[in-house]
Amino acid sequence: MTGEQHEPEDMIRDADHIDRTIRRRAKWWPAFLLVFGLCWPAMMALIPLMNGGHGWAGLGFAVLIPLFVLGMRRWDNRQTVMAPGDRAVRNQVMGWGAVSYLAVYFIIGPHYFGDSPALWALGGVFVALPCFVHAVLAYRRLAQ
Amino acid sequence: MTHPRHRLDDLIHVPVRFSIMAALVPVDRVEFKTLRDVIEVSDSLLSKHMTVLAEAGYLTITKGSVGRRPRTWLSATDKGRKAFADHYTTLGEIMNSPRVDQDAT
Numbered sequence: 001m002t003g004e005q006h007e008p009e010d011m012i013r014d015a016d017h018i019d020r021t022i023r024r025r026a027k028w029w030p031a032f033l034l035v036f037g038l039c040w041p042a043m044m045a046l047i048p049l050m051n052g053g054h055g056w057a058g059l060g061f062a063v064l065i066p067l068f069v070l071g072m073r074r075w076d077n078r079q080t081v082m083a084p085g086d087r088a089v090r091n092q093v094m095g096w097g098a099v100s101y102l103a104v105y106f107i108i109g110p111h112y113f114g115d116s117p118a119l120w121a122l123g124g125v126f127v128a129l130p131c132f133v134h135a136v137l138a139y140r141r142l143a144q
Numbered sequence: 145m146t147h148p149r150h151r152l153d154d155l156i157h158v159p160v161r162f163s164i165m166a167a168l169v170p171v172d173r174v175e176f177k178t179l180r181d182v183i184e185v186s187d188s189l190l191s192k193h194m195t196v197l198a199e200a201g202y203l204t205i206t207k208g209s210v211g212r213r214p215r216t217w218l219s220a221t222d223k224g225r226k227a228f229a230d231h232y233t234t235l236g237e238i239m240n241s242p243r244v245d246q247d248a249t
Contacts, residue, residue, distance in 0.1 A: 008235040011159060015166035015232065021182050026171050077210045080175035082217075087172070142170075 029083035030139035037131025041124030045117040100127045148237040156231045165228040168220035176216040
């Protein structure tokens, strides 16, 4: 593919082919953000169930969430092409996630959500908002 | 000096280097082995050309590890991105410029 061609047509065709290949290999990133974002509503819906004495909800927190985190970490570590701006997005997602999770868990949730898993899940969507926004933006950028 | 070929960047015009930049520009960074496979060159050839591009300030090389596995990441700099974009545009202009009929001369 990268033989000693110097014709402009060949070089541009080669570059375009490489560009498409690399973009395709970077598309794990929007999928990763989407899956990471979806875990938040699921996880936060368990909070009222756990407080209500449902043992399986506690088990979910104790076993499934660490497994999920390990799986995501493994998925992340196996990647060899990083999408544009991934470091800034990671910081933003983690920063927003930490602050908004604490706000929902300690302030908003106890006051407004009560024992409703659906409302707590909605709180999870709020926490995961940057994940969804950046998943769409990253997908659009890589699809160009 | 009006023909677009005078604007070609000799450093990038080498096909392997042009391919390296083509792979790095659309993303944040690419791991060495993946880049080698995508542009279909040997380890030594990629090392040689990426060193030249790094010395010119067109890309940065970062060494790290995941677990026990060492990894080398390559990333295009702003200077490299601009140089690649300019070179790509110039090649397009050359492609679209009227050709001189060699038989007519």
